[in-house]
Amino acid sequence: MSRDPDYYQTVSLKLSEVLNDICVNERMILKRRRMALLSETMVTSTHRLLGENISIYHFGSQSEGSTTIGLKSDADTLGYSSECNVIQDWSEWQPGWTSLLMIQDETTSPGYCLLQWLRNDEPLPVPTASLDHNPDSRLTVSRGKVLLKNTGLIDVALAAGCVINGPALSQGMPGIGDNDMVPAHHCKSWPAEAQPWLVRQGIGRWPTEDMKRYCETTGYFVVAVSSKNGQHEELEWRISTSQAERCLMFSLNITQLRCYILMKMILKTFINPRCDGVLSSFMCKTVLFHCIQNTHSNKWVQSNLLACLMCCLTVLQNFLRQENCPHFVIPENNLMAGRISPHNKVRVFEVLQKITQSKGRSLLEIPMDDLGMRLQLKMNMGEAFQYHVTPAQMYAKISSRMLVNIANGISVIHIYILVSMHDENKMVYERLSDFTLTLTRMYRAMGFNSLEKSAVKLLAPLLSSSLGSVLASHNIYTTHSISPEARGWFSVGLNSDVASGRLKLASALYCVGDMERAEFVLRNTEGKYDLNTVESVCDCCEHPMMYYSRQGFEHKCYTGIEEMIQHTIAFCVRFLRCETCCVPKELQSEMFRSTHEDMLEREIHECWMDWAVVDSLPYLYFLQYKTYGALQRVADQQHALANLVTTIDTESKLGHRETALNLLGQCMEQENRHIDALRCYMISLNIRPRNNAAKFLICIVLNEIVNRQENTLN
Known part of the structure; x- marks a missing residue:
C-alpha cells in the first residue's frame, strides 16, 4: 500500500471518495444541519407559543453534520x-429579572464558575439570613454568599417529573423526545476568560x-457540571461556548470535517474500547481547531486528507504526553484534567503511535460504515462486497431517518x-x-x-385539524351539523x-351522518x-427505535426535505374528550x-390515555367499514374489514395496535x-394489560356470548 511514490496523495483521494460514498459530503452535511436547526426552531417556537421563555439548541455531531x-x-x-x-459584573444587572452573578477566583477551576443569587429589586446580593426564613433547596450559603447549587435545575426538573441521567434530564416534551437535555443558564456577554481568544x-x-x-x-452558557478536580462539586458550573463552536464548525471545509469524522472513527474503533473511554469526541474537535488555526489553509484539501489526519493525531499525542488538551476558546481549561490514569495514558499513547506509524493502514480495520472494506476496494486490495450500498441508497437512507425525526418532533x-x-x-x-x-x-x-416560516408551516396544520374537530363536535351536539368555520379549519x-x-x-x-362525503374523503x-x-x-x-424504512419511502426522501411529510408520513389520529361527537x-x-x-x-408521558388515539391506517379501514355499512355496500364493507385485519397482522410500526384490535373486535x-x-x-389485553378498554369490552362480549348460549338452550 505504501510503494506508490505519491502514496499520501493517492490514499487521500481514495479515502475522500470513500467518505463521499458514505455521505460525508457537502450535500448531506447541509441537509443534516438544516434538519437540526429546523427541529430546534420548531421546539423553541412551540415554547414561545405557549408563553414559555424557553430556548432549545441542538449541538454536537448531528447539528454539525459531522457524523x-x-x-x-x-x-x-x-x-x-x-x-x-447570568451577569459578569454589576453593570449588567436589570430590575425585575432573576440575576446570577458569575464568580471566578483562585478556588474555581479554569472554565468554571460559581453563581451568586442576587435580588431582583435592587443590585444587591440576597442576604444569607434570608435562607433561614425562606429555605430553598436550590441554594446554599458558602463563604458568606448565597450560591446556586448545580443540582438546582435538576431539582426543578425532578419536580416536573423528568428522568435524571447525570447532568441531563428526559421527559416527553418538546426539545427532548428520545434524547437527553442538559439544562443551562445563558449570559449575553462574552466570557472574560475568553477575551484573549478574540485577538489571538x-x-x-x-x-x-x-x-x-x-x-x-x-x-455563553453555564451548564450544571463541575470540573473533575474542582473544590466545589455541588457549586461549580461549566462555561460552555457551544454557540461559538457551532459557528466554527459551520465554517469548516469538507476535508476538515472528514478529518474530524475519521478521528472519531479511530477513537471509537481503537482507543476508547481498550482504554475506558478516556478520550472524547470534543477533544478530537478541539485538536482539529488547534490544527486548523496553526496550519496554512491551503493544506486542507482532499489530496492531503491523510497528512492532515496524521497531523491531528500527532497533536493529540502531544496533548496526551503533556496531559493537557487546552480548550480552544479558554485554553486555561484543560480538557484532560483528572480524566487519564497513568495506565491508560500509556495504552492510549501506544495505540496512537501505532496508528500514526501505519501511514493509514490502520484505517483498513475500521468497521464503521464499512470504511475499511470500502477503502480496500478503492485501493484494489479487496474482493467486492456481497452487498454494496450505493451512495444514492445511503443518502436516501439517512434522509429518510432525518425526515422521520422531524415528523416525530411534530408529533411530540x-x-x-x-x-x-x-x-x-x-x-x-x-x-x-x-x-x-x-x-x-408569526408566519x-x-x-x-x-427556518421559522418552515417550522410554523409544519406545526399549524395538525392544530387546525384539532380546532376544526373541537368546533365540529360542538356543532354536532347543538345543531346536528358542521359549520362552515369548522369545515374551513378542517380544510387547512x-x-x-x-x-x-x-x-x-x-x-x-x-358522525353527522353525511356518509356520501365521508366515503369520498376516505376514498381520497x-x-x-x-x-x-x-x-x-x-x-x-415508548417503543423500540426502528431504523428500517420502506424502500418507496427512502426513494421519496432522496430528493425532498421536510415538505415530503405531507406525502410520506401518517401521524396517529388524536381526539380529545371535547371532540366526542366527532x-x-x-x-x-x-x-x-x-x-x-x-x-x-x-407514566408521565402517557397523558394521552384520556383521549381516543388510533393509528391512521387501521382507522381508515375501520371508518370505511362503518361508512360502507351505513351505505349498504356490503362487498366494499367486507373488503375494508379484510384490510383492517391484514393491517393489524402485518404492519410492524403501529403505535396503538391494542386500539386497532379493540376496533376490530x-x-x-x-x-x-x-x-x-x-x-x-x-390479544389487545396481552399487548397492554393496563389502561386498556379491552377490559370492559371483554365483559360485554362475554355477556353477549352467555346470553346467546342461554337463548339457544331455551
Whole structure:
C-alpha cells in the first residue's frame, strides 16, 4: 500500500471518495444541519407559543453534520429559560429579572464558575439570613454568599417529573423526545476568560475576524457540571461556548470535517474500547481547531486528507504526553484534567503511535460504515462486497431517518400543546384559536425562506385539524351539523400529513351522518396512502427505535426535505374528550380506558390515555367499514374489514395496535363473530394489560356470548 511514490496523495483521494460514498459530503452535511436547526426552531417556537421563555439548541455531531450512520452519534440538546440572567459584573444587572452573578477566583477551576443569587429589586446580593426564613433547596450559603447549587435545575426538573441521567434530564416534551437535555443558564456577554481568544491569531488566519465578532455576540452558557478536580462539586458550573463552536464548525471545509469524522472513527474503533473511554469526541474537535488555526489553509484539501489526519493525531499525542488538551476558546481549561490514569495514558499513547506509524493502514480495520472494506476496494486490495450500498441508497437512507425525526418532533409537539389545555370545549376552542391565529401572524411576519416560516408551516396544520374537530363536535351536539368555520379549519389541516387530517374530517362527517362525503374523503385518503411509500409516525408510546424504512419511502426522501411529510408520513389520529361527537362510539370507549388503579400506574408521558388515539391506517379501514355499512355496500364493507385485519397482522410500526384490535373486535361483534371479537380483545389485553378498554369490552362480549348460549338452550 505504501510503494506508490505519491502514496499520501493517492490514499487521500481514495479515502475522500470513500467518505463521499458514505455521505460525508457537502450535500448531506447541509441537509443534516438544516434538519437540526429546523427541529430546534420548531421546539423553541412551540415554547414561545405557549408563553414559555424557553430556548432549545441542538449541538454536537448531528447539528454539525459531522457524523455517519456507523458513528451512531447522539443528539446533544441544551435548554435554557430567558427569565434567568447570568451577569459578569454589576453593570449588567436589570430590575425585575432573576440575576446570577458569575464568580471566578483562585478556588474555581479554569472554565468554571460559581453563581451568586442576587435580588431582583435592587443590585444587591440576597442576604444569607434570608435562607433561614425562606429555605430553598436550590441554594446554599458558602463563604458568606448565597450560591446556586448545580443540582438546582435538576431539582426543578425532578419536580416536573423528568428522568435524571447525570447532568441531563428526559421527559416527553418538546426539545427532548428520545434524547437527553442538559439544562443551562445563558449570559449575553462574552466570557472574560475568553477575551484573549478574540485577538489571538494563528498562521491559518482562522477563525476570521468576522467569525470572532459573531462569536462574541453569542455569549455563553453555564451548564450544571463541575470540573473533575474542582473544590466545589455541588457549586461549580461549566462555561460552555457551544454557540461559538457551532459557528466554527459551520465554517469548516469538507476535508476538515472528514478529518474530524475519521478521528472519531479511530477513537471509537481503537482507543476508547481498550482504554475506558478516556478520550472524547470534543477533544478530537478541539485538536482539529488547534490544527486548523496553526496550519496554512491551503493544506486542507482532499489530496492531503491523510497528512492532515496524521497531523491531528500527532497533536493529540502531544496533548496526551503533556496531559493537557487546552480548550480552544479558554485554553486555561484543560480538557484532560483528572480524566487519564497513568495506565491508560500509556495504552492510549501506544495505540496512537501505532496508528500514526501505519501511514493509514490502520484505517483498513475500521468497521464503521464499512470504511475499511470500502477503502480496500478503492485501493484494489479487496474482493467486492456481497452487498454494496450505493451512495444514492445511503443518502436516501439517512434522509429518510432525518425526515422521520422531524415528523416525530411534530408529533411530540402536538401532544405537548394538547396536554397544555384543560379538556373543556370552550376553553380548548379558545386556546386552539389563539394558537392558530398566533402561528398565522408569526408566519406572515417571517422572511420568505426562513427556518421559522418552515417550522410554523409544519406545526399549524395538525392544530387546525384539532380546532376544526373541537368546533365540529360542538356543532354536532347543538345543531346536528358542521359549520362552515369548522369545515374551513378542517380544510387547512388536510395537508398535515397523508392521512390524519383527512381522517379527522371523515370521522366528523360520519358522525353527522353525511356518509356520501365521508366515503369520498376516505376514498381520497386511501388513494394518497401508498402502502409502499408511507411511514406511520406515533410518539404517544415508548417503543423500540426502528431504523428500517420502506424502500418507496427512502426513494421519496432522496430528493425532498421536510415538505415530503405531507406525502410520506401518517401521524396517529388524536381526539380529545371535547371532540366526542366527532368520534364513532366504538372509539369513544378509548377515552375511558383507565380504572383508578390504572391511572396510578401511568407514566408521565402517557397523558394521552384520556383521549381516543388510533393509528391512521387501521382507522381508515375501520371508518370505511362503518361508512360502507351505513351505505349498504356490503362487498366494499367486507373488503375494508379484510384490510383492517391484514393491517393489524402485518404492519410492524403501529403505535396503538391494542386500539386497532379493540376496533376490530367491535367490528367482529357487528358481524356476529363474537368468539373472534373475544380473541381480538384478549390479544389487545396481552399487548397492554393496563389502561386498556379491552377490559370492559371483554365483559360485554362475554355477556353477549352467555346470553346467546342461554337463548339457544331455551
